[in-house]
Amino acid sequence: MPETDLLERCRNAVELARAHGADRVEAFAQSLETVNSTIEKHDLQISKSQLEASIGIRAFVGHRVGFASTNDLTQVDAACRDAIGLAKASPEDPHNVLPDQEAVAPVDGLFDPAAETFEAADAVRRTAKMLALAEDIDRRVIVNDGWFDAGIRHVAVANSHGLAVEERGSLFTYGALATARDGDLVSNFDFQFGATRCVAEIDVERPIRRVCESALASLGASRGKSFKGTVLLAPTAVSDILIGTLLFQLNARNELRGRTRWKDVGQSIAVPSIDLVDDGRLPGGVATASFDREGVPHRETPLIENGVLASFMHNAYTAHATGIGNTAHAAGTSRSIPAIGPTNLTLRPGETTVEEITADIHEGLLVRRFSGNADPISGDFSGSAKAAHLIEGGKLTHAVSGTLIAGNVFDALKGISGLSREVERVFNLTLPYVRLEGISVTAN
Amino acid sequence: MRTLLEGIASAASSWVELRYHARRSKRLVVRNGQVEESSSVELIGVGVRAFVDGTFGFASTTDLSQAGIEKAVQVARTSAEAASAAKKKRIERLADARLATGSYPLQTADPLEGHSLEEKLALVIDTDAMVRARSDLIVSSEVSYAEMVDEKVIVTSDGASVETTDAKPALRVLAIAEQSGDQTRGLETLGITGGWTEFLGTRSPEDLVERAVQLAVDQLRAPHATGGAAHVALDPQLVGVLSHEAIGHTVEADFVMGGAITADKIGERIASELVTMCDSGASEHLPHAVGELPIDDEGVPCERTVIIDRGVLRSYLHNRETAGHYGVAPTGNARAYTYADEPLIRMTNTYVEPGETEVGELIDGIQDGYYLRGFGPSGQADSNAEFMFGVREARRVRNGKVGELMRGVTISGNAFEVLHSVDAVANDFRWEYAAGYCGKGQAAKVDDGGPHIRCRLTIGGEQNA
Numbered sequence: 001m002p003e004t005d006l007l008e009r010c011r012n013a014v015e016l017a018r019a020h021g022a023d024r025v026e027a028f029a030q031s032l033e034t035v036n037s038t039i040e041k042h043d044l045q046i047s048k049s050q051l052e053a054s055i056g057i058r059a060f061v062g063h064r065v066g067f068a069s070t071n072d073l074t075q076v077d078a079a080c081r082d083a084i085g086l087a088k089a090s091p092e093d094p095h096n097v098l099p100d101q102e103a104v105a106p107v108d109g110l111f112d113p114a115a116e117t118f119e120a121a122d123a124v125r126r127t128a129k130m131l132a133l134a135e136d137i138d139r140r141v142i143v144n145d146g147w148f149d150a151g152i153r154h155v156a157v158a159n160s161h162g163l164a165v166e167e168r169g170s171l172f173t174y175g176a177l178a179t180a181r182d183g184d185l186v187s188n189f190d191f192q193f194g195a196t197r198c199v200a201e202i203d204v205e206r207p208i209r210r211v212c213e214s215a216l217a218s219l220g221a222s223r224g225k226s227f228k229g230t231v232l233l234a235p236t237a238v239s240d241i242l243i244g245t246l247l248f249q250l251n252a253r254n255e256l257r258g259r260t261r262w263k264d265v266g267q268s269i270a271v272p273s274i275d276l277v278d279d280g281r282l283p284g285g286v287a288t289a290s291f292d293r294e295g296v297p298h299r300e301t302p303l304i305e306n307g308v309l310a311s312f313m314h315n316a317y318t319a320h321a322t323g324i325g326n327t328a329h330a331a332g333t334s335r336s337i338p339a340i341g342p343t344n345l346t347l348r349p350g351e352t353t354v355e356e357i358t359a360d361i362h363e364g365l366l367v368r369r370f371s372g373n374a375d376p377i378s379g380d381f382s383g384s385a386k387a388a389h390l391i392e393g394g395k396l397t398h399a400v401s402g403t404l405i406a407g408n409v410f411d412a413l414k415g416i417s418g419l420s421r422e423v424e425r426v427f428n429l430t431l432p433y434v435r436l437e438g439i440s441v442t443a444n
Numbered sequence: 445m446r447t448l449l450e451g452i453a454s455a456a457s458s459w460v461e462l463r464y465h466a467r468r469s470k471r472l473v474v475r476n477g478q479v480e481e482s483s484s485v486e487l488i489g490v491g492v493r494a495f496v497d498g499t500f501g502f503a504s505t506t507d508l509s510q511a512g513i514e515k516a517v518q519v520a521r522t523s524a525e526a527a528s529a530a531k532k533k534r535i536e537r538l539a540d541a542r543l544a545t546g547s548y549p550l551q552t553a554d555p556l557e558g559h560s561l562e563e564k565l566a567l568v569i570d571t572d573a574m575v576r577a578r579s580d581l582i583v584s585s586e587v588s589y590a591e592m593v594d595e596k597v598i599v600t601s602d603g604a605s606v607e608t609t610d611a612k613p614a615l616r617v618l619a620i621a622e623q624s625g626d627q628t629r630g631l632e633t634l635g636i637t638g639g640w641t642e643f644l645g646t647r648s649p650e651d652l653v654e655r656a657v658q659l660a661v662d663q664l665r666a667p668h669a670t671g672g673a674a675h676v677a678l679d680p681q682l683v684g685v686l687s688h689e690a691i692g693h694t695v696e697a698d699f700v701m702g703g704a705i706t707a708d709k710i711g712e713r714i715a716s717e718l719v720t721m722c723d724s725g726a727s728e729h730l731p732h733a734v735g736e737l738p739i740d741d742e743g744v745p746c747e748r749t750v751i752i753d754r755g756v757l758r759s760y761l762h763n764r765e766t767a768g769h770y771g772v773a774p775t776g777n778a779r780a781y782t783y784a785d786e787p788l789i790r791m792t793n794t795y796v797e798p799g800e801t802e803v804g805e806l807i808d809g810i811q812d813g814y815y816l817r818g819f820g821p822s823g824q825a826d827s828n829a830e831f832m833f834g835v836r837e838a839r840r841v842r843n844g845k846v847g848e849l850m851r852g853v854t855i856s857g858n859a860f861e862v863l864h865s866v867d868a869v870a871n872d873f874r875w876e877y878a879a880g881y882c883g884k885g886q887a888a889k890v891d892d893g894g895p896h897i898r899c900r901l902t903i904g905g906e907q908n909a
Contacts, residue, residue, distance in 0.1 A: 037527065042702065043531060044530050046502055046523075046527060047524070048501070049519050050504050051504075052784065053506070067481070069483070069486065070485075071487055071506050075486065079484075086483065087482075089565050120522065120526050120527075121526035124530050125530070127530070128530040144699075145885075179703065181703050186827070188830075226671075258476070259584050337481050372823070372834070373854060374822075375629070378852070382854045383832050383856075384824075404671065404854070404902075440671070442671040444856065
């Protein structure tokens with residue numbers, strides 16, 4: 001049976017920890033009810049079901065804090081004692097605080113009642129359809145891995161400041177990792193993904209079609225060219241190369257730790273065409289929820305506006321430490337203390353189409369995926385361009401393999417010379433194609 | 445618990461595997477003198493795998509009563525039946541195996557649980573302070589300790605019945621240096637299988653700090669490398685990472701059946717005859733490797749598997765399903781991360797056997813190349829064995845002399861071409877003693893290692909236009 005009294009359990013845990021000597025307490029509980037079905041080796045592999053409820057307790061003794069979590073709900077008392085023990089062993093930190101209660105407006109469309117009757121056999125049927133689609137498209141494609149997940153997640157947070165919120169959401173995610181094989185030719189892996197909150201909106205065809213096209217396009221790739229110049233990143237490659245460093249730099253905790261290059265709101269960090277917005281209430285977003293890990297209501301936060309740093313992402317700790325307002329970016333589950341993380345991030349698209357951007361490139365490289373290092377501190381990135389195509393005279397000429405690209409994210413942000421009108425959702429990111437200049441391209 | 449699971453398994457109407465898994469983890473994180481995390485996580489449950497009509501179904505539960513586990517068995521069976529109807533190629537059989545019975549406790553006189561949280565926190569706080577005291581150029585430090593203590597009971601309806609205990613502590617030291625707005629990082633890690641004495645005895649916190657700080661500071665002054673083909677010496681850690689990431693994953697039999705580059709290559713020469721590569725649940729050559737595991741999650745003993753024997757591909761890594769397909773014995777590589785995960789083919793400790801060359805002699809043989817040490821911060825390898833790894837420390841070598849540090853170096857190539865190019869294997873050996881995890885849908889604690897080797901591969905750096 002799914003846990004229906006999660007909020008009550010949180011309230012009880014808060015009382016219990018206070019009775020054991022905690023000055024302030026937060027309890028976060030979640031229950032997960034999932035069915036899934038997976039593809040391996042181009043065949044249906046296994047069907048799985050899971051039901052788990054767990055609770056995480058943050059206990060404060062003065063400004064010392066400890067955290068304990070258990071998925072055995074008969075052991076909440078022991079977890080409270082553990083959290084208090086851990087708090088007592090830790091030094092004081094004046095910024096260990098809990099957020100106050102704020103009104104939370106529910107987000108519509110998070111939960112589809114049809115999810116309650118979605119069974120393992122339904123997940124199996126969707127997975128079988130993904131395989132059948134791939135075979136219809138081209139028999140040289142091998143779906144190495146794929147999955148269909150259906151889940152209902154119920155979360156609740158209560159704290160000793162009177163905050164008490166809960167929410168239930170359904171989420172269907174599906175994706176495939178595929179290669180193509182033709183004789184001795186093996187293509188690179190490509191990966192595509194889809195997600196929705198509603199049973200009626202499940203669309204496995206789009207990711208399958210795209211993953212097949214991309215795998216087939218990198219079959220028979222040949223050696224590329226070495227040059228320093230233009231690289232056009234597809235949304236997944238934008239995510240692989242730029243987003244990790246952006247998120248590291250925009251994390252207020254990293255800024256407090258002295259680890260970020262970006263220090264001040266108002267500083268210019270990118271070309272003026274760059275706008276980056278985080279919105280925890282984005283309709284249909286994978287990360288959409290009405291409140292964060294600490295129970296603070298989600299909102300829209302511009303992070304970069306016209307190339308200028310507009311805000312860092314904050315949770316209660318960093319908001320207190322910096323004296324700046326909380327942006328509701330506490331992230332995590334019942335198994336960990338609240339960290340800082342994005343919700344749904346959107347990089348504002350440009351005016352030109354991918355075709356127009358490509359037509360304007362005399363010599364360049366289109367990169368669909370990137371496999372390598374992107375160091376968030378130095379900004380240096382280097383690695384393999386995957387599913388890459390040479391652009392010559394404004395046209396995609398041929399697929400290349402074994403090509404390395406290298407550059408620096410901070411320099412790249414100031415040298416962005418194009419953003420496409422088209423956008424794609426990559427998990428919680430909505431991204432256009434991004435044209436960069438001055439990137440080192442080395443053919444192996 | 446073992447008696448309860450044996451009773452349920454013996455009453456099951458088809459093959460089942462029942463796995464009770466209790467994990468108790470602790471994690472302590474200190475940054476710049478402040479405790480950022482002190483947490484304790486308990487994760488307990490039973491995972492059930494049912495095999496019906498050539499198909500697996502899986503269910504997990506946190507209800508540890510007989511009724512709760514029996515219900516999970518029923519859900520797993522129903523899932524298997526649903527999947528079976530859609531499966532194109534049903535599993536012919538599960539390979540017979542010498543299934544383990546009995547008790548396999550972790551061998552240590554000094555269990556982690558015997559040391560207080562205060563003592564562990566003091567270690568982390570002191571180590572973090574050491575990082576910042578070591579150099580004025582260090583602007584930030586981060587030290588974390590994580591331990592994972594596992595208890596398992598694995599029972600199958602065809603005869604496995606084992607209890608195991610395991611403990612894996614890890615320490616991670618990060619130093620960030622800064623000069624004129626330029627930041628660099630040095631990371632050193634230690635992870636083992638064992639108790640507290642073995643943990644601190646394998647490598648001291650002082651040594652981790654010394655190397656992390658040195659690396660961060662030296663990189664501030666280091667130039668970027670020039671890209672191109674190079675003659676290089678790889679240290680044991682990079683040899684291990686190459687073995688695990690670029691070769692190991694391509695010989696996991698589930699990947700092989702999915703079309704990895706090693707398909708149909710058993711018996712073929714795929715590397716220099718100087719190269720012998722193995723995967724073993726035991727800590728060969730040196731004790732306490734992180735991937736140490738006596739029995740896998742199908743109840744099969746984890747033995748030493750020779751993957752490449754003097755350059756010739758000899759074996760894939762198997763679970764009972766793939767071993768049944770290939771008509772060989774399972775190699776004990778079926779592993780599940782938590783009770784809620786089904787066992788997958790995973791490596792344990794993957795390594796290259798030592799050779800005969802002295803390390804000094806191996807480096808002497810490089811006229812113009814690099815000495816490459818350690819993996820990081822990240823990397824990836826594909827099913828066609830193409831890889832790209834970041835290198836933690838890359839130094840120029842000229843006329844056999846190790847010289848200046850280079851920055852932001854990556855290595856890439858095709859792992860089998862690299863193994864063909866090996867022209868010397870040293871007679872030393874070291875485990876990585878990795879603190880991280882291998883990811884394959886699920887996490888797994890693994891280790892890798894080997895001797896120094898000399899080979900040719902591509903160095904990535906800045907292209908001079």
